[in-house]
Amino acid sequence: MGIDRRNFFKVLGVTGATLALGKEVAAAEQEEEVNDAYGILYDVFMCGGCQTCEFTCAELHNLPAPEDVPEIGISRKTNDQRRTVVNAYDTSGGEVAVKRQCMHCLEPACVSACLTQAMYKTKEGPVIWREEKCMGCRYCMVSCPFDMPKFEYNSPNPKIIKCDMCYDRIKEGKEPACVEICPAGALVFGKRSELIKEARKRIMEMPEWYTDHIYGELEAGGTGFMYNAPVPFSEMDFNTKLQKRSYPELTKGFLYSVPTIFILWPTILLGIHEATKNKNNNQNKIQDDHA
Template identity: 50%
Template sequence: MMDRRHFLKLASAATASVISTKGYASEPTGEIEFVGVLTDVTRCIGCRACEKACAHANNLPEPPEVIEKEYESGRRTSVDQWTVVNRYHTPKGHVFVKKQCMHCWQPACASACLTNAMYKTKEGPVIWRESKCMGCRYCMVACPFMIPRFEYHSPIPRIRKCIMCWPRLEKGKKPACVEVCPTGTLSFDQKRQLMENGRSRIYANPKTYIPKIYGEFEVGGTGWLYLSHVDFDKIDYRTDLGTTPYPEYTKGFLFSVPVILILWPSMMLALHFLISRENSMNEGGSTS
């Protein structure tokens, strides 16, 4: 059994963790430049090679076959499928669009995470760290793009979403979807270079592209960028998000809330550790 002193130590440590980690919502600094992916909607043919590559790279189930009608059903990402390609009817014909986590520059999901499980790497991708997650699902509520998914039917549920193939990036490889795309729809690079490439395409083909790169300013900027020849609201991308990073909206609140609102999540976190430890001890004792 855990004594009171040990429990209070955990609570204190958790409190310090909550208070100290709220600053990471601001944009990381350093010499390493953020990387990202530029998606050129005009080049996508709906082959879904990116879906299969994503599944293979992340040990996910093979994407199901999609019948004609399902292309227009507005498929969303899921715990088993971190990227999906949908087809949209637009004034300029059918348009295929790949969707996944946008990897925001100042991610609301990471800002809302009490345990730093949802984490913005210094390279740019937003990843999820299982060992730190307490299952509060605040990241799901915070995300303006409604991307994080929770394994409700799993005995050990996890948060699931695109992590920009972070393990591959650590080895110097490109995201799997970028590597297999047969039409050059996807380009992986530093965001600064992606923005230059995107602007060059718009400048060289003003009759093809609308003069906007989606993700340049939305919610403070995102790591996944889009070029399109149709308005973005026609392909199910929100145009009402504004340019302010979502964590900025909570800064004043975090400095003005009563102490109990800071301590309560910390106490719950300590309780989470306590229960986990007790379960581990019981399991260990049952096998002895």
């Protein structure tokens, strides 16, 4: 099956990329929809686990090159030394390789958690971290449902490390480095709405190759980085129980109550204070007692 699959995804990758790029022009002409920023579609089925994305990413961001390889049973994680990792899993559909990195949520928990706007959702789509604003509180790490922001614990001038979808390259009109370099064509960069169409098309046209689930289409309110896969995502260590609503919505109720309390409380407190004061005033002098 290995050779078959390899040939298959080469062809598919080329067509996929062409489709996505071709439609990108058309998409730009349409009126800009909310949330239709750039994203990446990654196909587990096509990925051979060669780690080229890891090497390129490390080189581009001045991080050490990876020294370990994907291995079944070992969960490699992104950390302050690497922004993306590829892991291997033994699934019902055979061995697969899965790339992990920041999901670039449409409504990111980290961005809503950040009290200095250091975590920032760009209009282009990538979620980036801005060094000059960050105070290193790590609330983004507490909030992120994907556990993606990583912290340099062993530095007196620590940074938050995570994938930024090569934001600088996107601004120059280039694709993210991992997308450009991927020899299997497993990564496609484009407008998110086009990527969803492409992912659906693959599932529709080749239901025997793909599980009927685009991870990231709805998870956590939708993410910029999305996955096609041949087997259910629960077999590849994905959290499939994530809520479909966005994570910032969890704090909205609380934050909305703040102005209400700020208006109601002082009024009520002042009222009670006046009421109780008058009662006691008749009994004894209390005027100077508020000290």
